[in-house]
Amino acid sequence: MSAPLLTIEDVAVELPTPRGNLRAVDHVDLSLDAGRTLGIVGESGCGKTMLSRAVLQLLPKKAKLTGRVMFDGQDLVRLDAERLRRLRGRDLAVVFQDPMTSLNPVLTIGTQLMETIQEHLELDASAAKARSIELLAAVGIPAPEQRLAQYPHQCSGGMRQRIAIAIALSCEPKLLIADEPTTALDVTIQAQILDLLAREQRRRHMAMIIITHDLGVVAGRADELAVMYAGRVVERAPTPALFKRMHMPYTEALLAAIPKLETAPHTPLPAISGRPPDPTRPLKGCSFAPRCRYAAGRCHEAKPELKSAEMPGHLYACFHPIQMSERTDA
């Protein structure tokens, strides 16, 4: 078996703040094979974006990063700036929640696409233009040739996100990181963008990380899920295994809080009370303890380590896991 495309090893990110050191990512291990999709799920502030920025080596300047990020055989943490820059446009691509993060408002869409393509692939202007049109068509933009001359502000939010995806895909990346790509969009457009990402991924055999706060967005689309809370991965499993038998009270609570179509109106939603802990004031025990309905004893004293469940590839970090089979329930 070949090595995974991406391995995140013991990655931690700390940010100095006026309130003290903020541990945004707290010793995370993850891996992803070529052509597969990993979903990273959790509430705002739990470190999803910082983790993805650690992979991309796009952290704020003052951030302190430890650990290793092995991508395609090299450690990105130790790669020099020039090689990183080349890698990012080419093998490693990203789509953000706000497409304007990656689009330049004063350049036409055509210029932006063609610049990226020409910088990373050796194509002349006319070939780059042809490729741009092809890409815009692939991401579902009507009349792609006319679009080339337009500016981002002349497009709707959904169209801008499609263009950002076209730019991200332009150099056939091996890994695409999509950080809440549809959070700002309508459900109908969200469905289209997620379909588009899935289709392009299959076609290109590209690996993908989808980051979201909504389990519904990744349930039918990711091969594997990692649930993050307070900077840590607290549960990780192949998607079917996770939904069949989740062990973390936090995962259960996240799922329960989503309004379901089959539920009658005016049924109170099982909300998670309170908020995640202040990341500058780490708790002694389990970070979820103040909000957890199963918290007892040890939960307030010690941090549960990530350990294997009975299903292969399923890990959880909890002293009182739910839905354990009798054999392994200790």
Place this chain on the structure above:
Amino acid sequence: MMQIAARTASGTPLLNVDNLVVEYGLGNKTVHAVSGVSLEVARGETLGLVGESGCGKSTLGRAVLQLRRAKSGRVLFDGEDLTAMEGEALRKMRRRVQLIFQDPIASLNPRRRIGDIVAEPLIIAGVKDAAERKRRVHEVLGAVGLDPELVSGRLPHEFSGGQCQRICIARSLVLNPEFIVCDEPVSALDVSIRAQILNLLEEMKARFGLTLLFIAHDLAVVKAVSDRVAVMYLGRLCEVGPSEQLFAKPAHPYTALLLQAIPVPDPDMRPAESVATGEPPSPIAPPSGCRFRTRCPRADQRCSAEIPELREVAPGQFAACHHPLA
């Protein structure tokens, strides 16, 4: 002609919107934001209003509250025509109706303390007694789950999005209104906080005897709190009906499309690819006939020639479609 959009079970509705038209000028063009919408909301009822961004939900909500004047049509609140009201009469009426916005942080003045922000409507309404104001502010802050002593002296930036939305809800309750337009109050919030705020709105509705117009673009969110749901597309209503019925048996192709687009948190329900195609056309030049026809799989000649009127397709359920789903 007047459309009968939503007959409620009994009595006169608290709110009656009759053939409302709202437009914006844009250079020498006209944005047809709301084009002849009629609906009713009974006292104590929550009417959900859904549709994609830009379909006119906020415009309709604001026109109901007279924050944007309609070009034509009427808004009857408790039997009185708000569109004909001005000055003091309108100001008096406005105390009975309130608005909550999508972006809680942006809708709070960053330089004012929470206690003052929540008290502001009382001052505008002329409540001169400071002790009475403080009593009311404490009551509503407590009601939305905040500790009045702890939060009154603090500034908005010290609070999270979810807490800011609680503060906005407190402010909207302080004048004891009868009716609140909730304009996407949870769209900017995380799933976990969203559930807290939806529950809070339900509690407040029961406790203060409110009637709500609840605007959102997510059908599952709308269903959680609404007795009836109105589906809007490009300035017009497509379908109105009791929540359960509308979700179980949508008659309008657009309602069906919205339902299919909801991400379902179940890996066995792999989403059917591309149920929703394209984006809504511009409200500057809306399509002739049925405005949904450019995206509708059932569209035919008649759909481009003739505007479909709302018709009752099942008891209490109305759809504006020439070829409704069975």
